[in-house]
Amino acid sequence: MKLSRFGHKFGPGAGINSLMEDLGNALAEGGLIMMGGGNPGFVPEVEDALRQRLADIAADPDAFRRLVGIYDPPQGEKRFIRALAGLLREQFGWPIDERYIALTNGSQSAFFTLFNLFGGDCGDGEFRKILLPMAPEYIGYADAGLQDDLFISVPPLITELPDNRFKYHVDFSALPLEKNIGAICVSRPTNPTGNVLTDAEMDHLIELAREQDVPLIVDGAYGLPFPGLIFTPVKEVWDDHLVLCLSLSKFGLPAARTGIVIAHPDVIKAVSAVNAITNLAPGSFGATLATELVESGEILRLSQDVVRPFYQRKAERAAQLMGEALAGLPFALHVPEGAMFLWLWLKDLPISSLELYQQLKEEGVLVVSGHYFFPGLDLPDWKHQHECLRITYSQEDELVSEGITRLASLVRRVYAESGAG
Amino acid sequence: MKLSRFGHKFGPGAGINSLMEDLGNALAEGGLIMMGGGNPGFVPEVEDALRQRLADIAADPDAFRRLVGIYDPPQGEKRFIRALAGLLREQFGWPIDERYIALTNGSQSAFFTLFNLFGGDCGDGEFRKILLPMAPEYIGYADAGLQDDLFISVPPLITELPDNRFKYHVDFSALPLEKNIGAICVSRPTNPTGNVLTDAEMDHLIELAREQDVPLIVDGAYGLPFPGLIFTPVKEVWDDHLVLCLSLSKFGLPAARTGIVIAHPDVIKAVSAVNAITNLAPGSFGATLATELVESGEILRLSQDVVRPFYQRKAERAAQLMGEALAGLPFALHVPEGAMFLWLWLKDLPISSLELYQQLKEEGVLVVSGHYFFPGLDLPDWKHQHECLRITYSQEDELVSEGITRLASLVRRVYAESGAG
Numbered sequence: 001m002k003l004s005r006f007g008h009k010f011g012p013g014a015g016i017n018s019l020m021e022d023l024g025n026a027l028a029e030g031g032l033i034m035m036g037g038g039n040p041g042f043v044p045e046v047e048d049a050l051r052q053r054l055a056d057i058a059a060d061p062d063a064f065r066r067l068v069g070i071y072d073p074p075q076g077e078k079r080f081i082r083a084l085a086g087l088l089r090e091q092f093g094w095p096i097d098e099r100y101i102a103l104t105n106g107s108q109s110a111f112f113t114l115f116n117l118f119g120g121d122c123g124d125g126e127f128r129k130i131l132l133p134m135a136p137e138y139i140g141y142a143d144a145g146l147q148d149d150l151f152i153s154v155p156p157l158i159t160e161l162p163d164n165r166f167k168y169h170v171d172f173s174a175l176p177l178e179k180n181i182g183a184i185c186v187s188r189p190t191n192p193t194g195n196v197l198t199d200a201e202m203d204h205l206i207e208l209a210r211e212q213d214v215p216l217i218v219d220g221a222y223g224l225p226f227p228g229l230i231f232t233p234v235k236e237v238w239d240d241h242l243v244l245c246l247s248l249s250k251f252g253l254p255a256a257r258t259g260i261v262i263a264h265p266d267v268i269k270a271v272s273a274v275n276a277i278t279n280l281a282p283g284s285f286g287a288t289l290a291t292e293l294v295e296s297g298e299i300l301r302l303s304q305d306v307v308r309p310f311y312q313r314k315a316e317r318a319a320q321l322m323g324e325a326l327a328g329l330p331f332a333l334h335v336p337e338g339a340m341f342l343w344l345w346l347k348d349l350p351i352s353s354l355e356l357y358q359q360l361k362e363e364g365v366l367v368v369s370g371h372y373f374f375p376g377l378d379l380p381d382w383k384h385q386h387e388c389l390r391i392t393y394s395q396e397d398e399l400v401s402e403g404i405t406r407l408a409s410l411v412r413r414v415y416a417e418s419g420a421g
Numbered sequence: 422m423k424l425s426r427f428g429h430k431f432g433p434g435a436g437i438n439s440l441m442e443d444l445g446n447a448l449a450e451g452g453l454i455m456m457g458g459g460n461p462g463f464v465p466e467v468e469d470a471l472r473q474r475l476a477d478i479a480a481d482p483d484a485f486r487r488l489v490g491i492y493d494p495p496q497g498e499k500r501f502i503r504a505l506a507g508l509l510r511e512q513f514g515w516p517i518d519e520r521y522i523a524l525t526n527g528s529q530s531a532f533f534t535l536f537n538l539f540g541g542d543c544g545d546g547e548f549r550k551i552l553l554p555m556a557p558e559y560i561g562y563a564d565a566g567l568q569d570d571l572f573i574s575v576p577p578l579i580t581e582l583p584d585n586r587f588k589y590h591v592d593f594s595a596l597p598l599e600k601n602i603g604a605i606c607v608s609r610p611t612n613p614t615g616n617v618l619t620d621a622e623m624d625h626l627i628e629l630a631r632e633q634d635v636p637l638i639v640d641g642a643y644g645l646p647f648p649g650l651i652f653t654p655v656k657e658v659w660d661d662h663l664v665l666c667l668s669l670s671k672f673g674l675p676a677a678r679t680g681i682v683i684a685h686p687d688v689i690k691a692v693s694a695v696n697a698i699t700n701l702a703p704g705s706f707g708a709t710l711a712t713e714l715v716e717s718g719e720i721l722r723l724s725q726d727v728v729r730p731f732y733q734r735k736a737e738r739a740a741q742l743m744g745e746a747l748a749g750l751p752f753a754l755h756v757p758e759g760a761m762f763l764w765l766w767l768k769d770l771p772i773s774s775l776e777l778y779q780q781l782k783e784e785g786v787l788v789v790s791g792h793y794f795f796p797g798l799d800l801p802d803w804k805h806q807h808e809c810l811r812i813t814y815s816q817e818d819e820l821v822s823e824g825i826t827r828l829a830s831l832v833r834r835v836y837a838e839s840g841a842g
Contacts, residue, residue, distance in 0.1 A: 042486060121426045257526065
């Protein structure tokens with residue numbers, strides 16, 4: 001089988017694909033303790049609300065026909081978009097309307113589109129990069145460029161804190177603004193670290209985006225205003241240089257694949273156009289299921305009062321268990337400020353995080369090796385990249401406990417065997 | 422807003438995008454008679470079966486969780502894939518299993534992936550084209566190449582038949598096999614013409630694919646074995662050089678966006694890999710809704726006994742009405758052998774089909790100008806390309822009748838004003 005360049009870049013040989021297959025198959029087939037994926041937990045009150053809505057649709061032939069039987073326009077389901085624009089206008093005062101929102105088949109599809117709209121070959125020999133102001137950053141970005149070397153990133157400042165904690169900050173002094181930048185992108189909260197960029201950091205990034213006249217893409221898949229997996233008091237941000245990407249996945253609908261792009265109408269037109277050519281139209285399912293929750297504002301209440309506490313409790317519990325299990329070892333946890341991951345830094349780890357991942361899989365626990373989360377960084381000697389693990393705590397408490405126990409036991413053995421522990 | 426080359430090719434400026442917006446918005450908002458899109462009709466028995474299935478899922482918390490709450494692997498929903506492989510093996514004796522099937526977010530997504538996997542820059546300066554053996558061919562392919570000039574096609578042989586009918590055939594003698602071909606692609610039935618390639622034509626194309634050692638991509642979105650919108654007795658085809666693309670859209674689930682690729686496992690691995698990077702995973706909704714219909718084989722019975730007759734009756738009715746309405750004018754209809762379109766050839770039309778489309782829109786009827794359906798053809802003087810319309814007959818009978826009446830009245834006026842009618 002002869003493949004094109006695209007086929008070689010995006011096909012079976014692509015960097016993260018074997019890992020994703022691994023994770024997907026493990027979760028779908030069961031057996032392993034899954035602390036590797038981004039699958040959300042199951043929040044009963046949210047499940048009940050959505051299931052009731054589905055039952056209502058199934059009982060109403062007209063509603064069912066609208067759910068399955070009519071293609072949406074490339075921009076996405078109109079009633080959902082109208083409701084969301086209204087909610088954001090009324091709740092937060094953002095000056096937006098229906099022209100500011102497009103749907104995609106999940107966030108990943110939105111990022112593929114956005115990165116390639118703003119980055120890459122621009123004609124006349126000009127090549128624009130996507131700047132990730134702080135690595136670690138989301139693994140899913142790494143392979144999304146149609147052209148090689150689309151991303152450029154810089155390491156963070158690391159603040160070490162008491163009780164085996166640390167926090168990353170953007171190193172603004174190191175940003176390569178002299179390069180040709182097409183867009184800036186951050187996830188907030190950060191996948192994989194659970195870091196939440198401060199309001200001051202966001203203001204600074206928006207200022208940079210304005211200065212450079214490029215979009216600041218904010219990946220809010222776990223963030224504000226929904227699903228709201230942010231445990232520190234920060235504010236919702238809007239600016240006309242922002243491209244805010246939201247998702248219904250972590251609210252509870254990952255298999256519905258509903259990504260949401262909120263941006264200036266020119267960006268929305270471009271996203272819709274890419275939707276049309278690559279997908280004809282995005283799916284209606286997630287949007288239709290959630291429309292009434294958006295119209296009533298209930299999606300914000302559920303996010304703040306139900307979904308966020310669900311994950312915050314899990315985060316605190318997992319962090320405490322991890323601290324106890326690793327006591328005495330040279331580890332640090334990134335302050336768990338959001339998302340659904342612990343980011344564990346094993347200082348001077350005698351083996352690479354990739355080897356640790358593989359050994360841990362043998363023990364029946366799946367995590368993700370941290371080295372995947374440094375897209376666009378060219379610092380081969382920075383060993384921190386090979387000393388971290390991303391550990392998902394969204395699944396059931398007993399599984400998370402057992403996974404942490406097995407992980408700590410392996411880590412203790414690894415340090416002990418090298419004489420470093 | 423500064424866009425990349427990709428942004429310019431796939432963004433708002435892309436050829437077919439304004440048309441698609443037009444069609445999508447018209448159907449979603451109502452008012453116009455929609456004979457332009459590919460939206461399927463509403464088949465009560467199919468709607469009832471699917472709606473009952475949805476109600477069952479909504480009544481079962483575990484089933485609901487599987488529907489919305491768990492990411493599928495990049496290859497797609499496992500139970501559906503297993504069921505479909507079993508059905509095809511048992512019913513048609515195809516030697517396939519789960520490794521031969523991947524799902525995508527609709528057919529359009531599958532074609533974007535397949536065309537760019539097999540066509541385009543292959544390194545070393547080699548550029549492979551996608552051969553469309555017969556134009557007219559589907560409009561949705563035209564802009565799907567990441568690189569320009571991805572497609573090459575040839576005009577058909579035209580057989581004129583009694584009663585203002587004609588039929589296209591592949592002109593095998595004209596195929597540019599001396600070019601560097603990465604894959605061959607046909608839709609069967611053909612969108613836009615309703616032509617069905619004969620079994621002999623399919624055998625010949627498979628033979629060519631084997632000789633060239635490239636895949637033959639068969640777009641079966643309207644075809645066999647489901648939804649079965651083929652009104653002539655032809656056979657289901659399988660070959661290990663085939664890449665058969667099916668869809669649940671025309672069976673009745675367009676908004677669920679479920680595309681199905683059936684091919685050699687090497688192709689399936691590549692499609693899954695592209696899914697992972699561009700979409701994380703395909704949506705579960707359509708597959709989950711249809712799984713039991715596939716497990717029981719009911720999807721084939723409904724396709725043959727319910728869906729096909731539904732469209733065949735509409736095809737015959739629309740063709741007869743059109744014939745009556747245009748009596749005396751120099752027109753011909755492509756034999757309506759499948760899909761859900763009439764392909765109307767208005768010989769020596771005094772204005773272009775695009776101008777006719779625009780005038781007809783003023784009369785409240787949307788069709789699609791035929792000139793869009795000649796991707797890869799470089800024959801500016803072949804006026805046939807500007808003398809055809811694609812007219813969808815899937816909607817309610819009264820609307821179809823009214824649309825045909827208005828169309829015929831306009832066409833008669835256009836011919837009369839030029840003195841040609």
